[in-house]
Amino acid sequence: MDTGMMAAMKTSSVVAMTVVVVVLTAGTSAQQAGFKRTVLQQADISAPGREVITAVGEFQPGASPGRHTHPGEEVSYVLEGSIVLEQEGKPNTTVSAGQAFIIPAGVVHNATNMGTAVARIVANYIVEKGKPLATPK
Numbered sequence: 001m002d003t004g005m006m007a008a009m010k011t012s013s014v015v016a017m018t019v020v021v022v023v024l025t026a027g028t029s030a031q032q033a034g035f036k037r038t039v040l041q042q043a044d045i046s047a048p049g050r051e052v053i054t055a056v057g058e059f060q061p062g063a064s065p066g067r068h069t070h071p072g073e074e075v076s077y078v079l080e081g082s083i084v085l086e087q088e089g090k091p092n093t094t095v096s097a098g099q100a101f102i103i104p105a106g107v108v109h110n111a112t113n114m115g116t117a118v119a120r121i122v123a124n125y126i127v128e129k130g131k132p133l134a135t136p137k
Contacts, residue, residue, distance in 0.1 A: 034063025059113035072127030081119025
């Protein structure tokens with residue numbers, strides 16, 4: 001193979017990889033634009049087949065993670081701001097800084113920051129080990 005052909009192959013490989021990265025990034029951003037979940041710790045607990053995951057959720061104004069479920073309970077506390085919590089089968093509730101909430105396992109829910117400042121929560125998930133933390137619905 002000559003050098004020109006090798007260079008062309010390298011260039012097309014780089015272009016192809018760039019396209020893949022852009023497509024994957026765009027898909028992720030479109031799903032959760034303005035929402036970020038940062039895992040702080042993940043550990044086994046005494047309940048067989050379960051683990052606890054502690055995370056901080058950050059909601060930009062108007063942002064939400066979208067309707068989803070967890071393979072276990074979510075126990076959360078609002079650190080700052082407020083969110084409108086939607087749980088299937090319950091009326092929407094506004095939860096503000098200093099308040100806590102629990103989402104039962106498998107319940108479809110969403111939270112939206114309807115305010116003008118960033119809202120942050122700390123969430124503890126007691127979930128089935130090895131399953132995705134959140135499943136879109």
